[in-house]
Every structure is written in C-alpha cells, then in structure tokens.
Amino acid sequence: xxxxxxxxxxxxxxxxxxxxxxxxxxxxxxxxxxxxxxxxxxxxxxxxxxxxxxxxxxxxxxxxxxxxxxxxxxxxxxxxxxxxxxxxxxxxxxxxxxxxxxxxxxxxxxxxxxxxxxxxxxxxxxxxxxxxxxxxxxxxxxxxxxxxxxxxxxxxxxxxxxxxxxxxxxxxxxxxxxx
Numbered sequence: 277x278x279x280x281x282x283x284x285x286x287x288x289x290x291x292x293x294x295x296x297x298x299x300x301x302x303x304x305x306x307x308x309x310x311x312x313x314x315x316x317x318x319x320x321x322x323x324x325x326x327x328x329x330x331x332x333x334x335x336x337x338x339x340x341x342x343x344x345x346x347x348x349x350x351x352x353x354x355x356x357x358x359x360x361x362x363x364x365x366x367x368x369x370x371x372x373x374x375x376x377x378x379x380x381x382x383x384x385x386x387x388x389x390x391x392x393x394x395x396x397x398x399x400x401x402x403x404x405x406x407x408x409x410x411x412x413x414x415x416x417x418x419x420x421x422x423x424x425x426x427x428x429x430x431x432x433x434x435x436x437x438x439x440x441x442x443x444x445x446x447x448x449x450x451x452x453x454x455x
Contacts, residue, residue, distance in 0.1 A: 350420075352416035352417075352420075353416060353419060353420075354415055354416055354419070355415055355416075355418075355419045355441065355444055355445040355448055356441065356442065356445045357445065357449070358442070358444075358445035358446040358447070358448055358449030358450070359445075359446050359449060360446075360449045360450050360453055362443075362446040363445075363446035363447045363448070363449045363450025363451070364450045366438075366443055366446055366447050366450070367447060367450050367451075370436070370438070371386075371447075374434075374436070377454055380397075380399060380400045383434065384397045384400040384402070385397065385400070386451060386454055387454045387455070388454065388455060389413050389418075389451050389454065390413055390414070390415075390418075390451060390452045390454075390455075391412060391413060391414070392412065392413050393410075393411070393412055393413075394406060394409045394410075394411040394412065394413060394417065394429070395407040395408070395409050395429075403431060403432050403433045404431070405429050405430060405431035405432055406429050406431075406432045406433075409429050411428070411429075415448050415452070418444075418447075418448045418451065419441075419444055419445075419448065421434075422437065422438040422444045422447060422448070423437060423438065423439070423441075423444060424437055425437070
C-alpha cells in the first residue's frame with residue numbers, strides 16, 4: 277500500500293502504537309480514549325504509580341495514586357451482650373431525629389430490621405449503593421454499620437456513628453426486640 281504511511285517507527289501495520297489507524301480519520305475523543313487506555317495498561321502491568329504534587333486544599337497532596345490494593349477479608353465481629361433498656365434510651369436520645377420504629381422519616385423505619393435485607397424496606401427510598409448491597413441486618417452487620425456506615429457500604433447517606441462498642445451492643449440488643 278502506501279509505504280510512506282508505515283515508515284514511522286511507532287507504526288505497526290496500519291495502526292500506530294496507540295491503536296489509532298495510521299491512515300484513518302479518527303476522532304479526537306477516540307484518540308484520547310485509546311491513549312488513556314494505553315497509559316492505564318502500562319501502569320497496571322508495570323506497577324508504576326502517578327505522583328500527586330502538593331496542591332493547596334488537596335487532602336491527597338503528597339500521596340501517590342496506585343491501582344487499588346486487594347481489600348482484606350472483613351472480619352465479622354459479634355458485639356458483646358447488650359442491655360435492652362440502655363439501648364432503648366440511646367435509641368430515643370440519638371436515633372429518633374432521623375428514624376422511627378414504625379414509620380419512615382429521614383431514615384427508614386426500624387421495626388423488623390433484624391434479619392431484613394439491607395436497603396430492602398418497601399416504601400423507603402435508599403441510596404443506590406445501599407439498595408444494591410447484598411447484605412442482611414444481623415448483629416454483626418449492624419455492629420459494623422453503627423461503628424462506620426461508610427465502611428460497610430461506601431456511598432450510603434447515613435452520617436452518624438457510635439464509637440463506643442458497648443453502646444453499639446446496647447442499640448443492637450434494643451433493635452433486635454423490635455419485631
């Protein structure tokens with residue numbers, strides 16, 4: 277064919293090293309996508325990382341972005357025995373601003389929560405992430421959820437945590453009574 281089009285060192289047949297046809301009229305968007313793909317594959321196969329330079333207001337400044345490391349297997353921890361009466365008082369004090377036992381508020385109703393599929397109460401609109409989760413509410417999942425909801429389901433909407441393990445256990449003991 278055209279010998280001139282295949283004389284560049286980067287050309288392989290009719291395609292150059294970026295996967296773009298040497299003689300074709302490929303859109304700028306397509307070229308960019310292929311370049312990004314080539315660079316991504318290079319980083320994945322070489323284990324290289326991209327440095328992020330210090331930028332004012334950037335919390336990631338000075339860190340390196342790398343391919344996501346394999347997450348360790350979650351250890352499900354059964355909470356200690358809880359006190360139902362203390363849990364009821366904690367629920368009234370900390371949870372009722374957003375939740376009710378029998379009706380949906382900002383958060384979903386809690387009656388029957390134990391054993392229910394996470395994000396599965398009919399009539400309540402959950403975040404997409406929570407609705408897609410494949411978990412069930414158990415003492416173990418509630419323990420992780422109350423400690424750090426974002427750890428259990430990234431992208432969920434609950435902005436509340438219970439740091440004290442005994443208080444979490446008390447709340448879980450109370451929630452288990454709401455059948």
